[in-house]
Amino acid sequence: MNINKFRDDTPGTKKVIHFNNAGASLMPRTVSESVINYLREESLYGGYETAHKNRESIEQTYSAIGNFIHAQPNEIALLENATAAWNMAFFSIDFKKGDRILTSKAEYASNYLAYLRLKEKVDIQIEVIANDEYGQTSVTSLEKMMGENVKLISITHIPTNSGLVNPVEKIGEVAQKYDCFYLVDACQSVGQYPVDVQNIGCDMLSTTGRKYLRGPRGTGFLYVKKNKIENLLPPFIDLHAAEWISEKEYEIRSDARRFENWEMNYAGIMGLKKAVQYASDIGINRIWKRLTNLAEKLRWELAKLPKITVHDIGEIKGGIVTFTVDSESADDVQNYLSNKGINVSTTSKKSTLLDMEERNLSHLVRASVHYYNTETEIDKFIDTVKKIANK
Incomplete structure (x- = not known):
């Protein structure tokens, strides 16, 4: 190197x-300059006009991210941060009374708060998986907990503290044996660790641009497995995520962009794309x-x-x-x-x-x-x- x-x-x-x-x-210079140059162009020619002119370059962001984590471009949604991406995935699940959420001891506060918030509305169960002798989420304990009414396995891959790397690939092997969703918080791992959604076997994965990807703040993305998109209804939609058909009808997008909204930080997205490309080149x-x-x-x-x-x-x-x-x-x-x-x-x-x-x-x-x-x-x-x- x-x-x-x-x-x-x-x-x-x-x-x-x-x-x-x-x-x-x-940030590398190429990342910060891409943001600055885009903002400069917006200031000279207008926000809508600049987005239209750079549409092809903006679209390349989906491919760049997809290649980096081994996903398809239509499985990627661009959001403003990791928490927004994670929440969009989590609250898209149709939880019912009695459903169980299995999570890790190292779960990040924002995620656990979402579980508690959901429990105020729906009588779900939040169950914490024990750690193994190394202090990581025990796959053996998870296997024993699996069974009736497990709706979601939700794991923080690399927690905000402790240096820990949770065994998300082995957890994915367990998840795939059951009819449940598997959500990975990869906020600290994308750009640091070789994240491969095919090897992990997750249904959804969220991350940010500002951490190990070396992108700008105010950027992030969500991966959703193609065959699970139709099973997830975003907690809110707009005219970007869906099309208004008639007075009583709308049609939601069939790709991961159903989890986006219309207004975006395009300057930040240009920086995110450069950051992903920079990491990919290394x-x-x-x-x-x-x-x-x-x-x-x-x-x-x-x-x-x-x-x-x-x-x-x-x-x-x-x-x-x-x-x-x-x-x-x-x-x-x-x-x-x-x-x-x-x-x-x-x-x-x-x-x-x-x-x-x-x-x-x-x-x-x-x-x-x-x-x-x-x-x-x-x-x-x-x-x-x-x-x-x-x-």
Whole structure:
């Protein structure tokens, strides 16, 4: 990998050490310029006119995403973020009284809140799958829970904390034996991990553009398996998702764009397309290998420091590294690092309540690396954290 080229392509690497890729990655120049150029064209010629002129280029986004995750273009819907995409999929399912939702202990707060919101309206059951000895969702436990009234298996692939990579492919093998939906939250995994919807066997998968894809904020997409689209009715539709036929009739689209709405951030979409193409040109397997090696080095170096505890779990770990510093709050550590030109974030119990409570954790520092980071940056990070620990 030509790391120097990727860093030259990324102006932000000259300004900061960016270990907050699980929040929002630094964009390559080609991504940010595509957004700026499109906005400039809109300002000169008009929004509708610019969209019409760039229609073919906009359409290519669906193919670019489809190729990247091994889906068809008509199985892709463009949305403004991962939560919007996930909610559109989830609330499209026709839940009935007594239906069961099986989910993971590491489930993200926004998803679990949706389960609770649904339960207020429909008497469904929310059941949490136990973890295995590695701290990941237990496939064996899932198999024992399967059976009558399971309507949905909903799994966060790579949680917002803990480095964990859940075994979504093995979970998919179980799901395909039953008449239920399988929804994967891939918010942290697309652009980091080799996501292949055929290997996963999921019916729906949601993600964002801003994290490991290195796209702009305000972008995301939803994958829906072609043979499941007709079984899902979006919670709301507009004149883009459906056609008004008569006073009492409408006809909804037959492709995944039934989950979209008419108004879109086309400048952001142009950036998203460039981000997907940029990652595709590098190769997701090369990206995964590089960033996991960097993350392992970071974990190893942190674990050697006094007063530092690394809190990552899972048989397979990704690019997210979480830790605590004795007698220092996560926020204070983040602020100290920020003042030294190092970007990290924090994660708290309110984001992954079940996981954090089980592990008796409240707040963590989250350092998340990407392929354009360097070993030298890790060394500088470790030296800075060492100073915090020695205060």
